[in-house]
Amino acid sequence: MDEKTILIATNDEPFGEYLYHQLSDPGWAISRASVLSDLLRKVRAGGVDVLLLDSNIEEIPCYDLIALLKKNNSRLPIIAFSEDSSLETSKRVRHEGIFFLAMKPVDPEEIRTAVGDAIKMIRQQEQRRNRKMAKIIELRPAAEFDLSPVKEICKEHEGARGDLLIVLQKIQRIFGYVPKPTIEIVSQNLGVSTSEIFGVLTFYNRFHLSPRGKHTVRACRGTACHFKGAGEIIESIRKQLGLEKGDTTKDFLFSLEEVACLGACGIAPVMTIDEETFGHRTPGLALEAVARYQAAEKVAAAEAAQEKKAA
Ligand code: FES
Numbered sequence: 001m002d003e004k005t006i007l008i009a010t011n012d013e014p015f016g017e018y019l020y021h022q023l024s025d026p027g028w029a030i031s032r033a034s035v036l037s038d039l040l041r042k043v044r045a046g047g048v049d050v051l052l053l054d055s056n057i058e059e060i061p062c063y064d065l066i067a068l069l070k071k072n073n074s075r076l077p078i079i080a081f082s083e084d085s086s087l088e089t090s091k092r093v094r095h096e097g098i099f100f101l102a103m104k105p106v107d108p109e110e111i112r113t114a115v116g117d118a119i120k121m122i123r124q125q126e127q128r129r130n131r132k133m134a135k136i137i138e139l140r141p142a143a144e145f146d147l148s149p150v151k152e153i154c155k156e157h158e159g160a161r162g163d164l165l166i167v168l169q170k171i172q173r174i175f176g177y178v179p180k181p182t183i184e185i186v187s188q189n190l191g192v193s194t195s196e197i198f199g200v201l202t203f204y205n206r207f208h209l210s211p212r213g214k215h216t217v218r219a220c221r222g223t224a225c226h227f228k229g230a231g232e233i234i235e236s237i238r239k240q241l242g243l244e245k246g247d248t249t250k251d252f253l254f255s256l257e258e259v260a261c262l263g264a265c266g267i268a269p270v271m272t273i274d275e276e277t278f279g280h281r282t283p284g285l286a287l288e289a290v291a292r293y294q295a296a297e298k299v300a301a302a303e304a305a306q307e308k309k310a311a
Helices: 013-022 038-047 062-070 087-096 106-136 147-158 163-177 180-190 195-201 229-241 281-308
Strands: 004-009 027-032 050-054 076-080 101-102 214-218 256-260 271-273 276-277
Touching: 004 013, 004 106, 004 163, 013 027, 013 106, 013 195, 027 038, 027 229, 027 281, 050 229, 062 076, 076 087, 147 163, 147 180, 163 180, 163 195, 180 195, 180 229, 214 281, 229 256, 229 281, 256 271, 256 281, 271 281, 276 281
Parallel strands: 004 027, 004 050, 050 076, 076 101, 214 256
Antiparallel strands: 214 271, 271 276
């Protein structure tokens, strides 16, 4: 798995040193910045995956600095440190869309967990991006599947029971989901029973057994979102998409997934559409976001129809 870079930005040398030692993990590369110009240069260069931002950088208020950094990289998860526990400050900092706000003196375990969650969120986003690429491949009914790439994949892993997850991932990358006709082929080649394969496919959320929509709407049902009205938001999205049963629209344009936590509890309730994150949702605001994508699809369909007519 690729290494993620964490940037510690503080001009408090001992504090930076402390964080540096607390975060030494084999999968994390740590970088440091103690002045604003260095911090901005590193963020702009795009090599930072998670930013740990102390409130004392060149005496710029933390919320202003966050706004400036977000302009350079709106998706960067920021874990901010503050000594000011006033509600007003924490409101303003949260409003700028930080990932986590930690009060000083920090609890190292809390920071490690926050960094781990941020990295988990990044990896999920990467997976979603990969799945989106896979979805470019047209979805077809089972009878029309070309199973030859599946056979090739299975041949490469013949007899390797331990490769089951890798094989299923590769198959999902081709079709956008794991079609049932492929399960028998995997079973025969890897020597794993079909019931075991179904068990794996249903255990991991990342696998799908039916075709997915072109756009994936993820609505969080985690604790923070739940207490801020996630249930009503999900209901309203279902209505808007016409999803009485199942989770994919008939035209295969949208799939709805309910997830345990999107890793952005600070801006709960949260939803995402493909790679876009929407925080502080109400049912009305959630519908606005979905409606925007629906409108874009309508425009694209009308343009395609016109082009076809003209051809
Ligand atoms: S509970 Fe964490 S983002 Fe919803």
